[in-house]
Amino acid sequence: MDIRTNASTGFLVVLLSLAVANSAVPQSQGRGFVYVTTQADSCTQTKLQLQLDNLTPKPASVLLRITREDKTEVANKELNLGSDGNYYWTGLLVPLGKYKAEVFDARNKSRPLGKPFAFNNIEILRDFIREERGEIIYISRGGGEKETAQDEKLQTKTVDGLPPRANGNQLHIIVMNSRGNKADEYYGPPPVERRWTSKPLKPGEYRLIIAEYKSDQNCQVTRGKVG
Amino acid sequence: MTTTDRKPLLELLKDLSALLVGAAALLYVFGFATHWAYFRLLGIDINGQAFDYLRFAADYVTAVVGGLPQLLFAFVYYAPTLIDSLLLEITIPCFLIAIVALALYVRPLKLSKLRKGRSFIVLWWTLNFLIAASLWLLCQTELDMAKVRDILQPIDAADVQQMQSQLSDSADVGNAVLLENRARNVARVYEKYTQTQKGEPGFHFFNAWFNPTLGPNNSNERRTVYLALLLLNLIVLFAAILQLVSLRTANADENTLNVHERIGPGWSRLVIVILAVGLALQMFLFPFVYATVGRNLTYPIVRLKLTPLSEDSGSETKSEEPSKTQASATQEKTNVTATAENWTHSVYLIVDRDNEVIVFDRLNFFQVKRIPRSRILTMSQVFAASPFESCSKDQAIFTPCETLWISEQTPVLDF
Numbered sequence: 072m073d074i075r076t077n078a079s080t081g082f083l084v085v086l087l088s089l090a091v092a093n094s095a096v097p098q099s100q101g102r103g104f105v106y107v108t109t110q111a112d113s114c115t116q117t118k119l120q121l122q123l124d125n126l127t128p129k130p131a132s133v134l135l136r137i138t139r140e141d142k143t144e145v146a147n148k149e150l151n152l153g154s155d156g157n158y159y160w161t162g163l164l165v166p167l168g169k170y171k172a173e174v175f176d177a178r179n180k181s182r183p184l185g186k187p188f189a190f191n192n193i194e195i196l197r198d199f200i201r202e203e204r205g206e207i208i209y210i211s212r213g214g215g216e217k218e219t220a221q222d223e224k225l226q227t228k229t230v231d232g233l234p235p236r237a238n239g240n241q242l243h244i245i246v247m248n249s250r251g252n253k254a255d256e257y258y259g260p261p262p263v264e265r266r267w268t269s270k271p272l273k274p275g276e277y278r279l280i281i282a283e284y285k286s287d288q289n290c291q292v293t294r295g296k297v298g
Numbered sequence: 299m300t301t302t303d304r305k306p307l308l309e310l311l312k313d314l315s316a317l318l319v320g321a322a323a324l325l326y327v328f329g330f331a332t333h334w335a336y337f338r339l340l341g342i343d344i345n346g347q348a349f350d351y352l353r354f355a356a357d358y359v360t361a362v363v364g365g366l367p368q369l370l371f372a373f374v375y376y377a378p379t380l381i382d383s384l385l386l387e388i389t390i391p392c393f394l395i396a397i398v399a400l401a402l403y404v405r406p407l408k409l410s411k412l413r414k415g416r417s418f419i420v421l422w423w424t425l426n427f428l429i430a431a432s433l434w435l436l437c438q439t440e441l442d443m444a445k446v447r448d449i450l451q452p453i454d455a456a457d458v459q460q461m462q463s464q465l466s467d468s469a470d471v472g473n474a475v476l477l478e479n480r481a482r483n484v485a486r487v488y489e490k491y492t493q494t495q496k497g498e499p500g501f502h503f504f505n506a507w508f509n510p511t512l513g514p515n516n517s518n519e520r521r522t523v524y525l526a527l528l529l530l531n532l533i534v535l536f537a538a539i540l541q542l543v544s545l546r547t548a549n550a551d552e553n554t555l556n557v558h559e560r561i562g563p564g565w566s567r568l569v570i571v572i573l574a575v576g577l578a579l580q581m582f583l584f585p586f587v588y589a590t591v592g593r594n595l596t597y598p599i600v601r602l603k604l605t606p607l608s609e610d611s612g613s614e615t616k617s618e619e620p621s622k623t624q625a626s627a628t629q630e631k632t633n634v635t636a637t638a639e640n641w642t643h644s645v646y647l648i649v650d651r652d653n654e655v656i657v658f659d660r661l662n663f664f665q666v667k668r669i670p671r672s673r674i675l676t677m678s679q680v681f682a683a684s685p686f687e688s689c690s691k692d693q694a695i696f697t698p699c700e701t702l703w704i705s706e707q708t709p710v711l712d713f
Binding site for chain 2: 102104105106107108110124127133185186189190191194195200
């Protein structure tokens with residue numbers, strides 16, 4: 072009888088433990104729905120807001136993997152749940168364009184929490200068009216000499232007087248049209264001759280954004296026009 | 299009065315018929331302009347018929363005439379809009395127009411002693427300048443308002459594609475979860491629009507009048523702007539007509555000043571042309587105002603029972619004249635489908651025509667669908683609501699109205 076009682080008690084304890092353990096696991100058996108919003112962060116950095124639906128409760132942390140169209144990995148980072156119920160990631164995504172965000176379970180990194188969500192961070196340029204970026208210094212820049220390309224209708228745009236190469240600083244140059252569409256882009260160390268020439272572009276006036284990322288993580292944006 | 303002064307009956311009838319034809323033509327033009335402006339606003343390409351134009355003209359005239367008593371009795375309701383930043387720069391000259399016109403033309407107030415003097419002419423010219431300035435400002439504002447368009451589908455195509463992709467292959471997820479997610483996606487579409495379209499033409503007005511996630515009382519906003527603009531237009535219209543009448547030489551007698559003679563025929567013609575062109579422009583722009591802010595944008599929310607698409611498309615390839623056998627076959631088909639669970643989810647009924655209905659399926663990623671009448675077996679109106687308002691009792695949360703009054707388990711399928 073005692074043996075039976077002990078066995079029953081043990082069985083109940085095991086059941087109870089399983090129940091407790093099960094309740095501690097987030098009820099995220101169903102698949103989630105991912106939604107990603109891009110926002111402009113400081114300089115030309117991109118801030119991603121990740122919304123994860125259909126997972127209750129939401130995981131305290133998730134793993135975000137960002138890949139380019141050619142499937143090369145750009146970022147792989149664990150994100151914590153924000154107070155507003157969303158996850159946030161900030162970083163430099165260059166070249167501006169189409170990326171894919173995939174969200175995985177932080178504890179089981181091979182388990183996706185939803186389907187990949189493709190986004191385009193060229194949208195952050197709209198803030199520059201609207202001239203809402205407070206940290207930008209206005210200067211009159213650009214123009215310079217024009218080089219005629221093979222096709223007479225296209226012209227290259229030259230930007231000179233760029234910041235000098237120093238302490239591993241990086242330049243992010245974006246040429247865009249008046250509608251906020253990217254026309255050309257450069258990311259890398261400042262050219263030695265402090266001059267950058269765009270690819271052949273259609274005639275017209277273009278807006279120019281030059282972001283200098285310094286080694287101390289500071290950055291400065293200069294805005295101008297090239298005609 | 300001598301008999302020679304009287305017009306013969308035939309002449310009178312001719313005048314009357316000319317007047318009627320002119321009025322009918324004007325109504326037709328109003329109807330056409332309103333119809334065009336309304337569907338341009340909604341972003342639906344639709345070929346109107348003469349009857350449609352007449353119906354819209356009737357709606358337009360009713361809205362203008364019905365608005366007249368409201369201008370008096372609901373002044374407190376729309377007065378704040380008159381001094382709002384949108385209309386303040388028009389309200390000020392219109393207010394001055396009213397004062398100067400009263401001084402010039404209303405008998406108890408008019409400057410009778412000054413009528414033949416220099417002051418009258420100075421005031422007369424002042425009134426002209428004020429009218430011209432007001433007409434200019436009104437035209438600008440109304441043309442700005444006309445920049446709001448495609449209000450049913452303020453979508454970012456790439457974003458919608460990703461939302462669709464998230465929901466694909468979701469048979470394992472319950473209908474309630476999917477409905478909730480689709481409702482969230484509706485809100486996201488508006489948020490995305492707000493985020494990305496800032497500064498684009500018409501953005502400000504879209505957000506103020508048609509963005510359901512931002513304005514809890516969109517219809518009130520629109521109504522007050524409509525009444526305020528109606529008042530301002532009427533002030534300018536009456537003042538301009540008085541000015542034009544004052545230029546008629548036939549009116550001049552010893553008690554009134556012959557303005558035409560005083561300012562000279564050249565200036566007189568110039569004023570007539572400017573006022574006439576300005577008034578004509580206003581007459582054709584105001585239907586846009588009516589279509590944008592004056593029209594009621596509440597639509598029936600309906601559920602449709604449809605014939606399956608494949609069967610229907612198959613039957614359409616057959617002869618157009620329904621034979622007896624076809625009719626019985628249709629009857630049989632109806633009986634079969636009536637038992638099936640093929641009621642759609644809730645959609646907005648935008649246009650109900652003889653050959654088709656146009657519905658706004660917002661839960662299916664803002665689709666505007668044209669459904670042939672032949673596909674519709676039954677249509678059930680659930681209730682009526684505006685897609686530009688939230689049906690949530692909590693102002694901070696946006697709830698699309700079409701998600702209510704249906705079961706949470708209702709599947710949202712493309713049809």
